[in-house]
Each structure stands twice: as C-alpha cells, then as structure tokens.
Amino acid sequence: MKKSLVSKAAALVGALAMTFGFAACGQTNTADSSNSNTSDLKKVTFMLSWAPDTNHIGVYVAKNKGYFKDAGLDVDIVAVAQAGAEQAVNNGVADFALSNLTNVGVYTLKGAHIKQVLQVQQKPSAIWCALASNTAIKSPKDLDGKTFATFGSNESDAVVRRMIQTDGGKGEFDKVTVGTSTFQTMESGKADFGGFYATWEGVQADMYGPKLNCFTEPDYGVPGNADTIGIITNDKTIKNNPDLVKMFTQATQKGYEYAYANPDDAAQILVDEAPDANLKPEFVKKSMQVIVDGQYWGDPAKIKDGSFVLGTNDFKGAQEYFDFLAEEDAYTDSHDKIIHEAPQAKDLATDEFIGK
Known part of the structure; x- marks a missing residue:
C-alpha cells in the first residue's frame, strides 16, 4: 500500500469483503434482466469500487428495473480493477464507477481528470x-x-x-x-x-x-463529510458525450431513489443481481434499514417534498473535510511530496446531470 492518501471507503469496506467470503475482485451478475434485444443500446461500463454492497445498490436496481434500458443504455457492471476504479475511469477503461469526492480530490492532485456527477451519501458513516x-x-x-x-x-x-x-x-x-x-x-x-x-x-x-x-x-472533532460516496466519470466523457453522462446519471439516480423508498425490495435485487457475492438477504435488508433510518442519503421527507434532490453533491461538507486533511498534511502529489493546499470541491463535482 502506498504512503499516499487512499480511499478510506475502499479500505473500510474491503475488510468486510473478506470476512463474508466474497472477493473484492469477484464476478458480478451483469446479465440484463430483460430478454429483449440490446443491440440498439449504447454499451456502458460501470466499475465497482469494492465488493457489491448497499453503496452500489442503486446501480443494480437501475439495471434490474430497466431504467438503464429505458435510457438507451446497456450497462455492464464489472469488478474493480487492480489499479482502482478511479484510475480505470481516468484511463477510459470504465465509463463510470463508484467512488467519493475525497478520492476524486486525491487523484486529481496526482494528475487525474475525473469528476463526481452524483453523490449518494450525505453524511459520514x-x-x-x-x-x-x-x-x-x-x-x-x-x-x-x-x-x-x-x-x-x-x-x-x-x-x-x-x-x-x-x-x-x-x-x-x-x-x-x-x-x-x-x-x-x-x-x-x-x-x-x-x-x-x-x-x-x-x-x-x-x-x-x-x-x-x-x-x-x-x-x-473531524469536520465536514468524509464519506461523500457517489458516481464518477472522466472529464473527457463529460466534454465529448454529455448526453451519455446525463442518461446514466439520471437512470442511476432513479435507482437510488427507488432503493431509498423500497429498501427491502432493493436489498433482494442486490442479492439476486450479484449472486457470486453470496450476500445474505437479511443482512442486506438490515443494511438498507440502517441507511434509511439514519437518513444517510438525505432526509426522506425533504426528498418527497422536493426541497432536497437525492444525488446532490455536498460541496460544503466535502470542502470542510478537504481543508482538515490539508491542515493534517495528509495530501501528497505523485512523488509523495506533501501538498498543503486543499483541493476545491467545486472543481471536482457537478450537479448539472442529475434530475431535478
């Protein structure tokens, strides 16, 4: 493991992946739930950031419910690459991936050109x-x-x-x-x-x-939101194919909205769509219950009345956390030299592609 700042999200969840006996680089069920012809659909690759879990659940729901297909997309969910999901997206190996704003900041300081287009998690977990x-x-x-x-x-x-x-x-x-x-x-x-x-x-x-x-x-005493988990793509895709980014982002957003409103059903979808992960239905349902009860993806009442849109990036919370990490000399460049200036969240994420 490099000395440079790495994904706490991946590190924390990686521990459980081994405990449950499923591999972080294991296979997932990428078969489309529909039997109809997908030859006229745009093929898109989404990369996991670790083993399948409830952070990824909106993507699995969007695939299962046909939200991607309705948007004209044939989405292939693939295992995380050895170099990491962020590097895969930066290099164009994957079109989209699950990550977080903290990681986007870290990789940007090292020369990557990636951006978060939807943020699922709104508070630290x-x-x-x-x-x-x-x-x-x-x-x-x-x-x-x-x-x-x-x-x-x-x-x-x-x-x-x-x-x-x-x-x-x-x-x-x-x-x-x-x-x-x-x-x-x-x-x-x-x-x-x-x-x-x-x-x-x-x-x-x-x-x-x-x-x-x-x-x-x-x-x-740790300020801001350390766990700004969401969907990333690269700057080139945003520039060259904004319609693709919009279609994928909004279909995924719809998947997370469904999961938040129907946690038990979404949990079963994750279990069924990622069979090689050997997830226990009662465990995944409990995880979704904790997410809903803890309002980790936002206040359901505000989502219902439209005063908060699920998927909105928390620029303020992210920046507070970035500033803290800079104060603690936690940032390094590609040569492991300490960088004292924090990345700017406003440059690392955009809300332009989410549905309002």
Missing part, C-alpha cells in the same frame, strides 16, 4: 471501533498508545489522531497492516482498534458479532 470485550477502551483518548489496524492511509491516520486529541489524548498510536480482515486482525490481538462503516460492518457486528465499541468522527 465511518466508525472507529475496538472490540467491546476490550474494556480498557471507553472513548477515543483511550486509543493513545494502542495499535491501529490500518490499510496505510494518511487520511485514516489524520482522522484517528484528531479524534484522540479532541477527546483529550495525545494522538499517538502504533499501526499494523490489516491481514485477512480488520475484524480478524483485532480478534487475533495484533491490533486494538480499526475503521469500519456503520451501514455495513457495523450491521455485521450487530447481527453476527464480534460486538464493538465505536466512535464517530463528527462527535470528536
């Missing part, structure tokens, strides 16, 4: 946890001197350090690289705490164990 059986850890300050199960991200280091310091600690901790999974690294005694997602690993821990004691970023 990252949780930083110790095993509940470790009674010595009651709050973030107790993480001082402990061992962090990490994927090597400067971003994660900065977040953990800020949380500890906000809670009255020094922000000093040891690190060990995650092995098979963060859960297993902690249970083996090699690490005391690690990072997860409340909407995925947090659900797993609640349903199947191990029980966790967790802390959230906004409660301990």
Whole structure:
C-alpha cells in the first residue's frame, strides 16, 4: 500500500469483503434482466469500487428495473480493477464507477481528470471501533498508545489522531497492516482498534458479532463529510458525450431513489443481481434499514417534498473535510511530496446531470 492518501471507503469496506467470503475482485451478475434485444443500446461500463454492497445498490436496481434500458443504455457492471476504479475511469477503461469526492480530490492532485456527477451519501458513516470485550477502551483518548489496524492511509491516520486529541489524548498510536480482515486482525490481538462503516460492518457486528465499541468522527472533532460516496466519470466523457453522462446519471439516480423508498425490495435485487457475492438477504435488508433510518442519503421527507434532490453533491461538507486533511498534511502529489493546499470541491463535482 502506498504512503499516499487512499480511499478510506475502499479500505473500510474491503475488510468486510473478506470476512463474508466474497472477493473484492469477484464476478458480478451483469446479465440484463430483460430478454429483449440490446443491440440498439449504447454499451456502458460501470466499475465497482469494492465488493457489491448497499453503496452500489442503486446501480443494480437501475439495471434490474430497466431504467438503464429505458435510457438507451446497456450497462455492464464489472469488478474493480487492480489499479482502482478511479484510475480505470481516468484511463477510459470504465465509463463510470463508484467512488467519493475525497478520492476524486486525491487523484486529481496526482494528475487525474475525473469528476463526481452524483453523490449518494450525505453524511459520514465511518466508525472507529475496538472490540467491546476490550474494556480498557471507553472513548477515543483511550486509543493513545494502542495499535491501529490500518490499510496505510494518511487520511485514516489524520482522522484517528484528531479524534484522540479532541477527546483529550495525545494522538499517538502504533499501526499494523490489516491481514485477512480488520475484524480478524483485532480478534487475533495484533491490533486494538480499526475503521469500519456503520451501514455495513457495523450491521455485521450487530447481527453476527464480534460486538464493538465505536466512535464517530463528527462527535470528536473531524469536520465536514468524509464519506461523500457517489458516481464518477472522466472529464473527457463529460466534454465529448454529455448526453451519455446525463442518461446514466439520471437512470442511476432513479435507482437510488427507488432503493431509498423500497429498501427491502432493493436489498433482494442486490442479492439476486450479484449472486457470486453470496450476500445474505437479511443482512442486506438490515443494511438498507440502517441507511434509511439514519437518513444517510438525505432526509426522506425533504426528498418527497422536493426541497432536497437525492444525488446532490455536498460541496460544503466535502470542502470542510478537504481543508482538515490539508491542515493534517495528509495530501501528497505523485512523488509523495506533501501538498498543503486543499483541493476545491467545486472543481471536482457537478450537479448539472442529475434530475431535478
């Protein structure tokens, strides 16, 4: 793992992918749910950013419900490339992918030309946890001197350090690289705490164990929205084929809207459309329930009355988080030289393609 800032989203979710026994580079069911001829449809490639999960669910729903086909698109959902979804989109290997504004900023600083065109998640869902059986850890300050199960991200280091310091600690901790999974690294005694997602690993821990004691970023001094998860494409596609971007974005948006309004049905669609992921229906339904109850994709009442549009980019929350990372010297260029100036969210995302 490079020393440079990498995707916390991918790192956190990657831990659970191994725990459940499905591979982050595994195959997905890309067959169109309709039997009709697709020869007259525009072929488009969407790349996963890790194993299939509820962050990707709107794309699977859009495919299953025929929203892509209605837009004239034949969408192929493919496994994440070894170089990462962002690099694949930047190089034109994939037309679209799931990512987040934090990653778009990081890759842009290293020379990429990508942009987020739809943001699903509107507030942080990252949780930083110790095993509940470790009674010595009651709050973030107790993480001082402990061992962090990490994927090597400067971003994660900065977040953990800020949380500890906000809670009255020094922000000093040891690190060990995650092995098979963060859960297993902690249970083996090699690490005391690690990072997860409340909407995925947090659900797993609640349903199947191990029980966790967790802390959230906004409660301990980390500003903005670290988890601006959404859909990205490259600048060339936006310039040369804006109609394609609009069609894909709005069909995907419709998929997420359906999933938010019909979480159980959407959960079953994900299970059926990604059979090689071996997802348990009750687990995916619980994950969607947590997303809806926690209003992670926005306030349903505001979406219903039209005062908020699902898919809108959170420029303010993203910029606050970017500025924090710059203050913590978490940004580096392609030569691993620290960059002190934060990327600008307004240059990294656009709302012009979402349906209003």
